[in-house]
Amino acid sequence: MPATDYQASFLGRISIRRNQVIAMDGNHEQELQDLELFSKHVSERFAELLSSPDDVPFDALLSISWLRKLLDFFLCCEAEFKGILMMGNDPSQISKPPLDRLIPEFLDRSVKALDVCNAVTNGLESVRHYQKLAEIVVSALEQKPIGDGQSRRAKKALTSLMSAMNVDDKECSAAKATERSWSFSRRGVSSKDRVPEHFRSVSNQVAKNWSAAKQIQAMTNNLVPPRGAEGSGLASPVYTMNVIMVFVMWALVAAIPCQERNGLSAIHFPAPKQLNWAQSIIGLHEKIGEEWKKKEKKGTAGLLDEMQKMEKLGNILMDFTDSFQFHGDITGQKAEEAAAHAAELAETCRRMEEGLLPLQMQIREVFHRIVKTRTELLNALDQVGKSPPPLL
Helix, strand or coil: CCHHHHHHHHHHHHHHHHCCCCCHHHHHHHHHHHHHHHHHHHHHHHHHHHCCCCCCHHHCCCCHHHHHHHHHHHHHHHHHHHHHHHHCCCHHHHHCCCHHHHHHHHHHHHHHHHHHHHHHHHHHHHHHHHHHHHHHHHHHHCCCCCCHHHHHHHHHHHHHHHHHHCCCHHHHHHHHHHHCCCCCCCCCCCHHHCCCHHHHHHHCCCCCCCCHHHHHHHHCCCCCCCCHHHHHCCHHHHHHHHHHHHHHHHHHHHHCCCCCCCCHHHCCCCCCCCCCCHHHHHHHHHHHHHHHHHHHHHCCCCCCHHHHHHHHHHHHHHHHHHHHHHHCCCCCHHHHHHHHHHHHHHHHHHHHHHHHHHHHHHHHHHHHHHHHHHHHHHHHHHHHHHCCCCCC
16 A cells, blocks of 8 residues: 555544544553554555665665655654644643653754755755766767767766765865755745744754764664553654654765765664564664765765766766777777766766656655644643643
8 A cells, every 4th residue: 555545544544533432441442553553554664665676776775766755654654643643632641751751852853853854955956966967978978979079078077076976075065055055945935834933044054063963863862762651652653753753864864965974874773673663774774874884984975876876887987088088089899888888877867857856845845844743742732731720
């Protein structure tokens, strides 16, 4: 069943339960079933992400399409989580232990996630720049036959591309983030979707000394699984959603150029393996972490699959243009190989052209969803605080 179908069915179930008059014992039993179903959906979604075949370009780990699927799953999980927390329960529960402690921590992580969304969006602008340079390379090498002028043009673009993709995190993002300080609340966004003023100030830009790795690390602080009786109550979905949010932000930072990511692979998620969804998230974390360790040693713009292919093809075509400069006109097998690599680079650019804007819009949607849920939870806490005490 598609993720959106799961979500609609699940939220409909909670909505019906909210409007039914049933005995307290039955209500508790139904709540336990909802918690189990939510956990099952999370497990199935992340198992699907883990099983994505690396040899299929459109589904490879950390490809644009994979990231879009990850964000889609995040939005579905977030909607179900909010349904459990707010639709089917007495709102006063969020002000009682242990939620009186867990909800404020969740709200704090939400604000940190907004900064990450903004930093990743700035990073996507760098990816667009790489794409444009690669398109210049493709345009030059598609000419038949390839002359000295085309070779020089391709080499110049390749030199700029490889240099840009290997710039240190500190150098590549701090300045660009301030230059491209466009907000998710740009012109054209309707007033009802507009981010509140205090969130716009958070989301417009990140400071020059801001660190993506430290931000993610801060999100893991006090992130511990519920113990004892808490494990069968609302503390469980709050913990699950916290882990999902941290993992999604971590994966985005690993894939897309971001400011200061040293030590990203050292960040761990406290997810007990006995939880049915934990195995998949742990598996994904290990796979991505291993790739990051390999790339971190030599410097990398990010693990986005399309950028990895672009870097590999760029190095191959750089060798070709160097050979052209030394040996003049190249024909035969080497020319055919260069044409094939240029065609592969063109396909990579096409996938980026088709996927980067939808990915950017999804990150924007995630940003607004986080803001909306945070606002609703704050309003609920405020209403509970204003409610008169129960009659004795």
